[in-house]
Amino acid sequence: MTLRHHLDEATVISFAAGALSPEMSAVAATHVGVCRVCRERLSDAERIGGALLGQQQPTLADEARSARLREAMLKLLDSGPAMEDPPAIGRGPHVLAPTDPDHLPRPLQPYFGRSWRELRWRWVAPGMHMIRAARGSGDTLILLKIAPGKSMPLHSHQGTELTQILQGAYDDALGHFGPGDVADLGDEIEHQPITARGVSCVCVAALDAPLRFPGWLARKLQPMVGL
Amino acid sequence: MSSSETQVRDADYWSCQMEAVSRRRDRDSFLRIYDHYAPRVRLYLKGIGSPEAVAEELAQEALLRLWQRAALYDPARSNLSTWLFRIARNLHIDRVRHEPCWMELENEPEWPDIDGGFSSAESHAEQADLQNRIELLPTIQARLIRMSYFEARSHQEIADQLGIPLGTVKSSLRRAFMRLQLGVRGQV
Numbered sequence A: 001m002t003l004r005h006h007l008d009e010a011t012v013i014s015f016a017a018g019a020l021s022p023e024m025s026a027v028a029a030t031h032v033g034v035c036r037v038c039r040e041r042l043s044d045a046e047r048i049g050g051a052l053l054g055q056q057q058p059t060l061a062d063e064a065r066s067a068r069l070r071e072a073m074l075k076l077l078d079s080g081p082a083m084e085d086p087p088a089i090g091r092g093p094h095v096l097a098p099t100d101p102d103h104l105p106r107p108l109q110p111y112f113g114r115s116w117r118e119l120r121w122r123w124v125a126p127g128m129h130m131i132r133a134a135r136g137s138g139d140t141l142i143l144l145k146i147a148p149g150k151s152m153p154l155h156s157h158q159g160t161e162l163t164q165i166l167q168g169a170y171d172d173a174l175g176h177f178g179p180g181d182v183a184d185l186g187d188e189i190e191h192q193p194i195t196a197r198g199v200s201c202v203c204v205a206a207l208d209a210p211l212r213f214p215g216w217l218a219r220k221l222q223p224m225v226g227l
Numbered sequence B: 001m002s003s004s005e006t007q008v009r010d011a012d013y014w015s016c017q018m019e020a021v022s023r024r025r026d027r028d029s030f031l032r033i034y035d036h037y038a039p040r041v042r043l044y045l046k047g048i049g050s051p052e053a054v055a056e057e058l059a060q061e062a063l064l065r066l067w068q069r070a071a072l073y074d075p076a077r078s079n080l081s082t083w084l085f086r087i088a089r090n091l092h093i094d095r096v097r098h099e100p101c102w103m104e105l106e107n108e109p110e111w112p113d114i115d116g117g118f119s120s121a122e123s124h125a126e127q128a129d130l131q132n133r134i135e136l137l138p139t140i141q142a143r144l145i146r147m148s149y150f151e152a153r154s155h156q157e158i159a160d161q162l163g164i165p166l167g168t169v170k171s172s173l174r175r176a177f178m179r180l181q182l183g184v185r186g187q188v
């Protein structure tokens, strides 16, 4: 898949460092699962982590602790299973067997379940359905389904929004976003996506602050959306 | 000997130790790796928020995995500290933060690099070059990189803590990544 819109490098660093919220991580992992460019960047960011790990300087207090732990490790070597069998070739986090088309991307399954068919969409506005993930760390994770050829309300954000297109497409001031593309938006952006004709646009979005819709629509929509 | 030569030699040294573990189940080599890396992994885990006792436990588990999965080690492809970084981070996210499905812990990390499909050969010279580039980062970029990796701070938390705009945090991290990536990718 040739994708046009990728994760911000700053987001890739935070993802590699384990510094994204679970909700942001779920969206980033969904993108990385289909994007070779970001997979390579992630791997680079992990190497940076490795280099930094090597540069850590243990203190004397740590060394004192080390003797006891070393003894414990020696016992583990004696008692544990000698060696694990190499796993099957090609197994890896991103090399997933061809999945059932009814399955959601793996990183989203803990939040929304496994099956597209079993999703319980909630109507929030004409042509717009939503599911909000129940479990959460403070950030918000939502699935959005917007009817084809629909104009979303103009809105801006207070924080960061990470949106991955799962199906369909939309256009906004930043360009055309199709399946697999990710919109990694900061707080300076105000946008008004318009969905493409033909199929509904389904996307997953993580937000670290409430959305702000301007004007009459905001007052109408915000209580219903609950964002 | 320049610091860069020392680093190349270091990377070679650890790679040889790992090969001895991989091919001959050499316990002494494993313990040399253990003595060097276990305290570093513990420190890293504490930094990103594992309580002391948990950091100890997870560091032990990470090093034990290295022993158990040593047969998969390919010195031409993988760097020991990158592998340890990945497994320590994943253990932390799984056990301390209890996040669902961040990355499949069962499947990752393994020696053949994560995808096998993309080129990820990591030469020792490249690793040494990366070390140098980290040392040469401008102060603010180095600080943001450390806060990301060693404290697992989000962009917003960094912005709040240092009193700088979110956009500046992101653009500085982006620039730092591009500088370091040149080292990773072996370009000049």
Ligand SMILES: [Zn+2]
Pocket (backbone or CB within 6 Å): A003, A005, A006, A007, A031, A035, A036, A037, A038, A039
């Ligand atoms: Zn990408």
